[in-house]
Amino acid sequence: MAKTKMKTHSGLKKRVKRTGTGLLKRTKAFGYHKAEHKPPARKRRLRGMTLVSRSDMKRIKQLVAYK
Numbered sequence: 001m002a003k004t005k006m007k008t009h010s011g012l013k014k015r016v017k018r019t020g021t022g023l024l025k026r027t028k029a030f031g032y033h034k035a036e037h038k039p040p041a042r043k044r045r046l047r048g049m050t051l052v053s054r055s056d057m058k059r060i061k062q063l064v065a066y067k
Contacts (some may be wrong), residue, residue, distance in 0.1 A: 009063035016052065016064060024052040024060055 016024045031046035038046075052060055 006062070006065055008066050012060065012063050013067050016060065016067075017049075018064075018067065019051075024057065024064070025049045026052055 016026050019025055026049065028046045028048065028050050031043065035043060
């Protein structure tokens with residue numbers, strides 16, 4: 001019997017990107033929703049990308065195995 005490939009999680013593949021060394025990077029949380037009520041310094045801190053935490057890496061790598 002042929003082994004089937006696992007499906008990539010379509011919601012997660014839009015939210016993470018792989019770095020050159022194989023780690024996963026993501027946008028920071030709480031950056032956009034109700035942004036007009038947040039101080040500018042906080043919005044600056046929430047800009048840009050950060051790495052997925054090491055404790056979540058194994059689980060998330062399985063969901064985006066072929067990306």
